[in-house]
Every structure is written in C-alpha cells, then in structure tokens.
Amino acid sequence: MPEEKSYETRSVKKLETTKLVGQYQKEWFMSLHSRVASGEPFAYVQANAPMEILRAMDIPYVVNQWWTAICSAKQMGPRFYDLLAEAGYRNDICSYCSMGYAFSLDPRPEEGPWGGLPHPSIVIGSETCSSGMKIEELMCEAFRADFFRIQHRHQDVFLDNWWEKSCDQWETLIGKTRLDFYEMELRLLIEFLEKKTGRVLDLNRLIETLNNVNRQEGWYRKTRDLIAATIPTPVTVTDTINSVMQAQWHRGSKWAADMAKNLYDEVRDLADRGVAAVPNEKIRLLWIGRGLWFNLAFYQYFEEKYGAVFVWTMYLALAADGYIRNNFEDNPVRAVASRFSFLEDILHVPPFNSQWFVKEAKNNSIDGVVFLVPENCMNNGDFYYNIVWSLEDAGFPVCVLRADPADAKKWTQENMVAEVENLIEDRILKKKERQQMQGENE
Amino acid sequence: MAERNCALQSTAYRHLRSAFQEKHKAAAALLKEGKKGVWMLGDEVPEEIILAAGMVPVRLWGKSGDRPHADTYLEASFGAVWRGYFESLVSEETSRLIDHLVLSNSSDIIQKLYYYLLQLKKIEPERHLPVPTYVDYWLANRDFRSQERNWKETEKFLNQMETWANRRISDKDLSEAIGLCNEHKGALRQLSSLRYGKKSKITGSEALTIVGGSFYLDKKEAAKLIRSLVQEAQEWPETQAVRCFYTGSLQDTPEVYLLMEEGGLNVVSEDKIFGDRYMDMDTDPSLSPLMAVSRRYHYRFPGSERSFTSDRAESLPRRAEETGAEGIVVFMNKNDESYIWDLPRQKKELDKLGIKVLVIENQKYPLDDKPGLLERFKAFAEEVKRGRDHA
Numbered sequence: 001m002p003e004e005k006s007y008e009t010r011s012v013k014k015l016e017t018t019k020l021v022g023q024y025q026k027e028w029f030m031s032l033h034s035r036v037a038s039g040e041p042f043a044y045v046q047a048n049a050p051m052e053i054l055r056a057m058d059i060p061y062v063v064n065q066w067w068t069a070i071c072s073a074k075q076m077g078p079r080f081y082d083l084l085a086e087a088g089y090r091n092d093i094c095s096y097c098s099m100g101y102a103f104s105l106d107p108r109p110e111e112g113p114w115g116g117l118p119h120p121s122i123v124i125g126s127e128t129c130s131s132g133m134k135i136e137e138l139m140c141e142a143f144r145a146d147f148f149r150i151q152h153r154h155q156d157v158f159l160d161n162w163w164e165k166s167c168d169q170w171e172t173l174i175g176k177t178r179l180d181f182y183e184m185e186l187r188l189l190i191e192f193l194e195k196k197t198g199r200v201l202d203l204n205r206l207i208e209t210l211n212n213v214n215r216q217e218g219w220y221r222k223t224r225d226l227i228a229a230t231i232p233t234p235v236t237v238t239d240t241i242n243s244v245m246q247a248q249w250h251r252g253s254k255w256a257a258d259m260a261k262n263l264y265d266e267v268r269d270l271a272d273r274g275v276a277a278v279p280n281e282k283i284r285l286l287w288i289g290r291g292l293w294f295n296l297a298f299y300q301y302f303e304e305k306y307g308a309v310f311v312w313t314m315y316l317a318l319a320a321d322g323y324i325r326n327n328f329e330d331n332p333v334r335a336v337a338s339r340f341s342f343l344e345d346i347l348h349v350p351p352f353n354s355q356w357f358v359k360e361a362k363n364n365s366i367d368g369v370v371f372l373v374p375e376n377c378m379n380n381g382d383f384y385y386n387i388v389w390s391l392e393d394a395g396f397p398v399c400v401l402r403a404d405p406a407d408a409k410k411w412t413q414e415n416m417v418a419e420v421e422n423l424i425e426d427r428i429l430k431k432k433e434r435q436q437m438q439g440e441n442e
Numbered sequence: 443m444a445e446r447n448c449a450l451q452s453t454a455y456r457h458l459r460s461a462f463q464e465k466h467k468a469a470a471a472l473l474k475e476g477k478k479g480v481w482m483l484g485d486e487v488p489e490e491i492i493l494a495a496g497m498v499p500v501r502l503w504g505k506s507g508d509r510p511h512a513d514t515y516l517e518a519s520f521g522a523v524w525r526g527y528f529e530s531l532v533s534e535e536t537s538r539l540i541d542h543l544v545l546s547n548s549s550d551i552i553q554k555l556y557y558y559l560l561q562l563k564k565i566e567p568e569r570h571l572p573v574p575t576y577v578d579y580w581l582a583n584r585d586f587r588s589q590e591r592n593w594k595e596t597e598k599f600l601n602q603m604e605t606w607a608n609r610r611i612s613d614k615d616l617s618e619a620i621g622l623c624n625e626h627k628g629a630l631r632q633l634s635s636l637r638y639g640k641k642s643k644i645t646g647s648e649a650l651t652i653v654g655g656s657f658y659l660d661k662k663e664a665a666k667l668i669r670s671l672v673q674e675a676q677e678w679p680e681t682q683a684v685r686c687f688y689t690g691s692l693q694d695t696p697e698v699y700l701l702m703e704e705g706g707l708n709v710v711s712e713d714k715i716f717g718d719r720y721m722d723m724d725t726d727p728s729l730s731p732l733m734a735v736s737r738r739y740h741y742r743f744p745g746s747e748r749s750f751t752s753d754r755a756e757s758l759p760r761r762a763e764e765t766g767a768e769g770i771v772v773f774m775n776k777n778d779e780s781y782i783w784d785l786p787r788q789k790k791e792l793d794k795l796g797i798k799v800l801v802i803e804n805q806k807y808p809l810d811d812k813p814g815l816l817e818r819f820k821a822f823a824e825e826v827k828r829g830r831d832h833a
C-alpha cells in the first residue's frame with residue numbers, strides 16, 4: 001500500500017496538457033497488458049536508450065526511470081525496496097535504478113501502479129556503472145527476457161557550448177570515432193530486434209519518427225524560451241515536469257509532438273494574458289538533479305512564504321537542447337547514435353554540464369540554484385565541485401541537497417526545507433538587498 | 443598476526459617490502475637518468491606497451507593520511523581507495539613526479555577521474571597535473587565485437603605511447619617487453635602457489651607486500667627477488683589460519699589483511715591487482731604481440747566492477763575452490779559497494795561448495811572501528827572452524 005506522509009507530497013496541477021498526458025499514460029499502461037497478452041513484444045529500457053528505433057518498429061517499451069517515477073509518485077517505493085531486502089540485497093542504495101528489478105520480484109505484481117507491469121520480453125541494457133549493469137542483468141533474468149547490452153565508449157571530444165552544435169553540427173560535436181562506434185552498436189541492436197521480434201525496421205518509419213522528435217522537441221524549445229523570457233513565469237516546474245516527461249517517453253509519436261505543441265499553446269496563452277503562476281514571484285530558482293517524483297509539492301513549498309518559484313529543471317531544458325538533430329536523412333541511424341551517445345554526457349561530464357547550467361541560469365534570470373546530489377548512488381559524479389564553482393563564479397548562489405531521489409522513506413522534509421530557506425534568506429535575499437541599495441545610491 | 447620473523451629475516455622480502463613501503467623513493471630510483479615515467483591508474487593498463495616504448499610503467503599509489511583535495515573536489519560517491527589516488531594526483535608531494543598518466547576503463551569511477559582531471563587542468567591551469575590518456579577496453583563480454591574493440595584499443599594505445607616516447611615500437615620491442623612482464627608474473631605465480639591450500643606458507647599480507655613492492659622495482663630485478671624468496675619460503679612454517687578468498691574494495695596496503703590475520707583468517711587469494719589478479723595469466727607469446735596484449739587484459743579473471751553477476755557467480759566460487767579457500771570475505775568501503783549485487787547469486791553457488799561468506803560493508807578510511815572489525819573476523823574464523831569440525 002502507498003505510504004502516508006505528514007506533509008503534502010502532491011503538487012497542484014493546473015495545465016490541461018498535464019491532465020491529458022496523465023490520462024493517456026494511464027490508458028497506455030492499461031492497454032499494454034492486452035498488447036503483451038496478445039503476444040506482442042515488449043521492451044524494458046534505460047532513459048538514454050535509442051527509443052526512436054523501438055518506436056519506429058512499433059515495439060512498446062517502458063523506461064526504467066519512467067517506471068521509477070511512477071512508482072515513486074504513487075508512494076510505492078518502500079514496498080518494492082523491501083522486496084529487494086527480502087531477496088538478500090540492500091534496500092538503501094541504487095534506489096533510482098533498482099525499482100524495475102525490485103518490481104520483478106513482487107509476488108503480487110498486479111498491485112503495482114495501474115495493474116503493474118507486464119513482463120517484458122526484451123531488456124536493453126545501457127547503464128554505464130558497475131551496479132547498473134548488474135541490476136539490468138538480474139532484472140532481465142527475473143523477467144526471463146532476451147538481453148541486448150549496448151556497449152559504451154568514453155568521450156574524447158570536448159567542444160565548448162555544445163548546445164550551439166547539437167542540432168546541425170552533431171558530427172563535429174560527438175567526433176567520428178565515437179559516432180562510428182555508436183552507429184555500429186545501434187545497427188547490431190536493430191539486427192537483434194528484427195531477429196527477436198520478427199518485425200522489420202522500416203527506414204521511412206524511422207525518418208518519420210525522427211521528424212516527429214524534431215517537431216516535439218522544437219515545441220519544447222519554444223516553451224523553454226518562453227518561460228525564460230517571461231517574468232513572472234506563467235508556469236512552474238510542477239506544471240511542466242509531468243507533461244514533458246510523460247510525452248518524452250512517447251517521443252517520436254505524433255501524439256507526443258501534438259502534446260508538446262499543446263503545452264506550448266497553453267503556456268503562450270497564459271503568458272499573453274499576463275497570468276502569473278505565482279503572482280508574488282520574487283525569486284527564480286533552478287533545480288539540478290533528478291526530479292523529486294515522490295514529493296513534487298516540494299517545488300511549491302517556497303512560493304507563498306518567499307515568492308520563490310522553481311522555473312527550471314533539466315527535463316524541459318534537456319528536451320529543448322538535447323534531442324533535435326537536423327540533416328539526418330542520409331543516415332538516420334547515425335543521428336540517433338549521436339543523440340544516444342551524448343545525452344548522458346550533457347548531464348554528467350564536465351564541461352558539458354557546467355557550461356549548460358550556467359547558460360540556462362543566465363537565460364532564465366535565475367536567482368539561485370538548488371542542486372540535488374543523490375546520496376545513495378555510488379556512480380554519482382558530475383564533478384559537482386566544478387558545477388558549483390562555475391555557477392557561483394557566474395553569480396548564481398548554490399545550495400546542495402544530499403538526498404535519495406526515489407525513496408520517500410529517507411526524505412527529511414524539515415532539513416531540506418531548511419537548506420533551501422538558508423539559500424533564500426542568507427544569500428539570495430541579501431544579494432537582492434545589496435543590489436537594491438546600490439541602485440538607490442547610484 | 444604481526445609480520446612474521448621468517449619473512450623479515452629474508453633479504454629478498456626486506457628488499458621488496460622496502461620498495462612497497464617507500465614507494466616514493468623506489469619510483470624515483472626507477473625514473474633515474476631522466477627515464478620517462480608513465481603512471482597507471484586502473485587494472486587494465488597495458489604496461490607491456492609502455493615498456494616496449496622505452497618508458498617506465500609506474501603504478502599510481504593512493505595517498506594515505508588526510509586527503510583535503512579529495513574532500514574538496516570529489517563527491518561522497520568516490521570510495522576511500524579512489525580518494526587516495528586522486529589525492530596523489532593533485533597533492534604537491536606526488537603530483538610533481540607525474541607527467542603522464544594512463545587510466546583504464548576498469549571502473550566507472552576511473553572514467554570520472556579522467557574527466558575530472560581534464561576539467562581541473564582547464565579551471566586550475568596553475569596546478570601541475572599530468573597529461574592523461576584513457577584505455578577503453580570493454581571487459582563485460584568476450585564476444586567478437588568486444589575482442590575486436592579491445593584489439594583496436596590496444597593498437598590505439600600503442601600509437602599513443604609511440605607519440606609520448608617519440609619513437610616507433612617494433613614487434614620485437616613488444617615481444618621483449620611481453621617476455622619481461624611474463625617473467626615477473628611467472629615468478630609471482632610461483633609465489634602464489636605457496637599461498638594456496640592447506641599448506642599455505644605465505645600469508646596474505648606478505649603476498650600483498652611482495653606483489654606491491656615488485657611494482658616499484660625493475661621487472662627483471664623483481665622477478666629475481668621473488669624467485670629467491672620462493673626458494674626460502676619453502677622452509678617457512680605453514681599458517682594455521684582459516685583460508686579466505688578476498689574480494690571487494692582494493693587493498694593497496696596490508697592493513698586489512700593484517701587485521702584479518704590477527705583475527706585468525708588468512709587471505710590465500712584475491713581478485714585484486716595487488717594480488718592474484720595481476721598475474722593470473724601470461725601474455726601469450728605465441729600470438730601476434732598486439733593481439734596477445736589485448737587478450738591478456740580481456741581474458742583475465744573477471745573483476746567485479748566490469749562483470750555481470752552471472753560471470754561472477756560462476757568464476758568466484760570456482761576460484762575460491764581452486765585456491766583451497768574455506769571462506770570468502772567481501773570487504774566494501776562506503777560507496778564502493780557494487781559487489782552487493784553479485785552476492786545473493788554467488789552465495790547460492792558458494793553454499794553448494796560449503797564455502798561461507800563474511801560481508802563487511804560501509805567501511806571508512808581510516809578504519810573507524812578496528813576492534814569491531816577484529817571481532818567480526820574472529821567470529822567468522824570460529825564459524826568456519828566449527829563447520830570444519832562438523833564436516
């Protein structure tokens with residue numbers, strides 16, 4: 001059963017698009033059961049997986065992090081992590097990546113969100129870390145699925161301002177060696193999928209899918225830019241996070257591209273009418289790190305008291321900057337490879353991550369940054385010193401929250417609130433006061 | 443158990459031990475007369491190629507004591523061992539010795555250290571930091587694509603070493619270097635054979651000291667010393683302790699092994715570079731040199747950080763049985779605990795063999811509860827002994 005909390009964990013949703021995608025998601029999960037029951041293949045993948053290929057082959061898939069977010073939001077994390085402990089594993093580490101495996105151990109899977117998850121027939125592994133690859137294998141065996149493991153190759157080209165090159169100069173950005181490598185990996189994956197499912201990847205469908213991706217992410221780009229330019233903001237991250245992510249998991253479909261447009265239209269309308277999400281907006285905050293799915297209300301906690309609004313998470317911004325690939329018609333597989341190979345680097349490899357956060361903080365008129373460092377991830381290493389240093393050097397005060405982003409049981413609301421309040425009171429408000437005094441003196 | 447007199451009375455042991463304990467001095471001696479040192483971080487750096495290029499491979503050691511730079515720059519997710527290595531790279535005392543560094547894809551954390559170093563060089567250009575390069579082997583599979591990848595990676599590394607050394611590496615150079623490394627490993631395997639089984643004559647801490655010391659000596663000299671030590675050790679008393687296989691966080695000092703010995707346990711083998719994983723197989727001289735090097739790093743005993751649970755559930759119990767281990771000690775530093783995902787599956791296999799497992803988690807550096815650890819080692823030794831009596 002979901003756990004009750006002494007504080008509010010559910011955010012207030014006001015956008016029509018959020019409701020639409022929520023409804024669609026629920027129906028999609030329900031229909032998944034009948035699709036799988038009728039013998040269709042079903043894949044379980046990681047967030048960075050080349051989903052465009054699965055989409056074009058009409059193979060339904062669920063993303064590990066998507067499923068984690070759903071279970072987390074339904075406050076079911078503790079139930080699943082206890083299953084891990086019962087099976088002899090530890091239930092206090094790798095919570096973000098082990099939810100799928102934990103679920104596979106559930107003797108009553110039908111009690112999971114929306115009737116649970118049918119057993120996948122294919123697992124595509126693409127985790128880089130030691131624990132992640134082991135968890136993928138364990139999960140695959142528990143589900144009795146076929147396993148394809150995508151190999152990785154380190155980054156050896158480090159160009160500044162990657163977002164200026166990712167759409168049109170992706171070949172230069174990633175570098176030939178690495179792109180050749182990932183293109184080959186994806187071609188092997190395609191062969192594997194064709195063999196296992198008896199389905200053929202239709203080149204025209206793949207091109208169509210990539211066009212849909214570009215259309216979808218193009219709308220996100222416009223939305224991100226609109227929010228950045230509108231003060232007070234018409235929407236906060238709690239308004240956008242679900243509608244963006246749920247549609248992102250259906251990336252490449254016409255429906256997802258339409259939902260991205262819907263979102264833009266709604267935000268545009270609010271902005272045009274001068275509607276402020278938080279009428280007393282005084283402070284704009286940027287959130288770095290995985291989403292706090294089990295406690296989205298946390299993002300709204302500081303609105304009333306301080307007029308402090310979270311306007312930025314990576315989800316919308318990554319959609320805006322990380323996915324669009326133009327000029328792909330000659331070799332669409334290579335374009336997918338360029339996206340697949342680089343997505344993790346954006347978030348985890350310096351200087352890609354730090355330069356991007358600074359750029360986004362500037363463009364979004366950010367006053368302060370809250371940085372969630374996952375405590376129980378042994379692979380956590382984005383060179384946070386460099387991120388904090390880069391942001392502070394550019395004038396953005398940062399507070400670091402050390403917490404578990406998936407397991408609600410370990411969240412200490414008071415401490416986390418206190419950390420953010422310190423950032424607001426000791427740094428942001430004082431800076432604003434100083435600036436005001438300076439302005440008055442001049 | 444403290445160090446044994448039989449070992450301390452051996453000239454060869456003392457020589458190796460002093461190289462191990464005074465690495466700084468030993469490394470400086472290796473690099474005398476302006477020889478170019480290439481430092482290695484990770485288990486899969488092909489030292490044969492560095493030697494073939496006329497340079498000196500030096501294994502990076504972790505700095506003990508305070509680690510202020512690691513505390514400043516690294517996330518908590520970097521376990522104690524990695525923090526020590528980072529400190530060595532950044533602290534004044536050692537960093538000025540290190541101009542060139544090769545990191546291998548032996549764990550994801552090493553890849554992160556590679557990225558961090560590159561960035562640190564940019565944001566703090568005044569620091570003396572080495573020029574790094576990265577060997578990106580794929581170790582988790584042994585299929586054709588992995589073989590081909592690793593072969594190409596070896597060639598790429600060879601080209602890089604030619605650039606650093608500013609000279610060509612011929613097949614003859616490489617074959618000679620392979621021969622030298624095999625000689626060293628062969629001598630170490632003789633030593634290891636004295637650790638295995640009921641008549642174990644070398645303790646785990648002695649073996650770790652010998653292997654570690656040999657890394658900081660000229661390979662020929664090291665092989666000679668080890669061979670002479672093997673002769674002497676035939677006469678050393680057998681250890682009576684409970685025989686264990688060690689896995690988990692890397693031990694690059696004998697501290698934990700000594701504590702285990704005090705508790706009645708003796709490490710007879712391990713899957714770690716300061717031990718049996720270093721010398722478990724030769725670089726095959728019958729193959730083309732490049733292929734041989736690639737295979738040696740690809741086909742050795744699977745380390746946990748780059749292996750699936752199925753491989754480890756198969757290989758580790760087999761190895762433990764081969765070496766005569768009665769128990770397995772899985773010793774994990776805080777945040778270096780990916781081994782836990784191997785455990786339940788491994789345990790099933792170990793149960794079939796009657797091999798018991800002691801799991802130690804969440805260890806800090808420096809060890810913050812030595813008496814508590816000692817008690818756990820003693821209790822485990824007793825448990826295994828009771829099992830023996832029962833059997």
Ligand code: SF4
Pocket residue numbers: 093094095096097129130131132133135376377378379380
């Ligand atoms: S270490 Fe981190 S990235 Fe790896 S499986 Fe665990 S939570 Fe996931």
